[in-house]
Amino acid sequence: MTAILEIDNAFAGYGGGNILRGLTLNVEAGKLTCLVGPNGAGKSTVLKVVSGLLHPRKGEVRFQGQSIGKMSPRAILMQGIVQVPQDRSLFSTMTVRENVLLGGFTLSHHAEKEQRLEEVMTRFPIVRERAKDTAGSLSGGQQKLVEFARAMMLDPKLLLVDEPSMGLEPRVRRLVFDTLQELRAEGRTILLVEQNARSGLEIADVGVVLERGQVRLKGSGADILADPSVGAIYMGTSGRLKTRVQDAPAPTGNDVIESAPDGAS
Template identity: 55%
Template sequence: MSTILELDGVIAGYGAGDILKGVDLSVEAGTITCLIGPNGAGKSTVLKTVSGLLRPRKGTVTFDGHAIGRLSPKARLLLGIVHVPQERSLFPAMSVWDNLLMGGYLIKDSKVLRDRLDEAVASFPICRARAGEHAGSLSGGEQKQVELARTLVLDPRLILLDEPSIGLDPKSRQLVFESIRALSSSGRTILLVEQNARSGLAASDFAAVMESGRVQLTSTGASLLENPEVARLYLGAGTAGHATVLAPSTDSPGPSARTPGEEPR
């Protein structure tokens, strides 16, 4: 395995204060890594610093061996970094097919575009079945399928998925996670943020817990699922979303809690 994405000491924020306070994170090529943590921990902000919506104030973001922290979002897109944001991102008044085409607006070669559209449709048949319908008329789960299909038009190497299962019924949620696994099987790397921590960890090879702007714990998805402290805090076996800080070691037998430094939103 080789590291495709590395954040090293990343400090970033929106206004005067820092939201990310020194984030270290490695993502292995071809794997799914899940970020979990309480509301306001900085999970979405990490994805934004990778896709270029936000530039780090300090620290480095390295993709495939290149420092990308100063690149524009478009330049990162051209490197194959595609961000599916937390909020719905389809154009609701446009057809499903036109939304898919929007994914290819940077592609000049019509044959390449056609091949990519074919791949997207093969992976997400809903794009053909509902091609002419307004995207806004689709259910939340169906829209998420189209959003994932649209990433394929860009032939992504790294897909950043922010809360892809939010607001979905259990069946649609299962379908989304199956689609994410299929994207990973086709060789894409996925960095996933999930509130449904149990499903997210179960679908992921690796996972990291974020709290108060830092990665506090990293491990495999399977071992975090079995970690009693993670279960208590994030898997519904206790007060989910509480901003208790986990011990920042991957090697310790289990994370220990200390007093929260900050209240969750």
């Protein structure tokens, strides 16, 4: 059990409030770890903190033993942590090939880029098939696959995947999870955030339930799925969160941050 990523007692958030409140989490190399939890639990915030888009206010983030909590997103990218963002992140006016090449932008040698592109095209045939089409002309599912392909350009040591099934029709969603499972079988280390907890946990080695910015449960994906208390948490808002929203007499700044950080999480 070697942890490639260690998050130690991290506090992070926007404005006056914290979304992560003393989160401690280890991600093991070669495994698929899936974060689930209600809206606002801090799932996406964890990814932001790891990818450098948000710096933790307190606590420590270490990747392969090295502190990355204060690094820029670009520096973290160079460390080998690549994110597949939640929303459509391809450059829609550029070709599929150009998009995938951009994934290897930080590679310094041209030959290395071309070689990686060849490997990625073999791994994701759609990139070769649609190489000259603009990314915007692809369907949502195809775009997601190209996003995975692009992330593979850097041969990432840690792949962060944020809500890959978002906005996709169920059959396409299956395809995305199959791809994730294949990547896991190839020995990739993946940190997955998934709203659809069942799909996510089914393919995960490790399941982590977040609530209110802390780890509430951690275990094998199957164990978490079987846990009766999990259902209440991941099926939308948790009981505690609901109470909080109802109790609040009027939304003050802090309440807004605590109870409705959907957009931010």
